[in-house]
Amino acid sequence: MRKSCNNLPFLFGPSRKGFIGKISDEDDPAERDFGTIAACLAALSSSHEESDEACNILRVHNVKAVKQAVLVYDAIQNAE
Numbered sequence: 001m002r003k004s005c006n007n008l009p010f011l012f013g014p015s016r017k018g019f020i021g022k023i024s025d026e027d028d029p030a031e032r033d034f035g036t037i038a039a040c041l042a043a044l045s046s047s048h049e050e051s052d053e054a055c056n057i058l059r060v061h062n063v064k065a066v067k068q069a070v071l072v073y074d075a076i077q078n079a080e
Contacts, residue, residue, distance in 0.1 A: 013059030014039035033062045037069045044073060 014020065020035035021027060043055040060066045 009056035010054065011057040011059055012040065012043045012055045014043075015060040015062075033065055036060055036062065037066055040066055041069060041073050044070065 015036045016029040016032040017036075020032045020039065021029065024032065024035050026032050026035070040058050040060065043058070046055075058066060058070070
């Protein structure tokens with residue numbers, strides 16, 4: 001898909017979205033941070049499999065929580 005867009009950066013913004021509420025049965029968007037983290041890590045997971053489809057930017061509300069999750073995820077993925 002990115003090739004058809006001249007390899008522009010890919011932004012993924014699942015933060016507190018309705019699909020997370022539907023999946024988790026959570027009506028309050030402020031309570032969807034765990035689902036946001038899961039969606040972000042799934043996007044990064046697919047990025048490792050297909051580097052040309054890599055997610056470059058995550059747009060989230062709870063930056064601290066997602067940053068911590070991504071740092072841990074990255075450390076696990078790159079462990080030797």
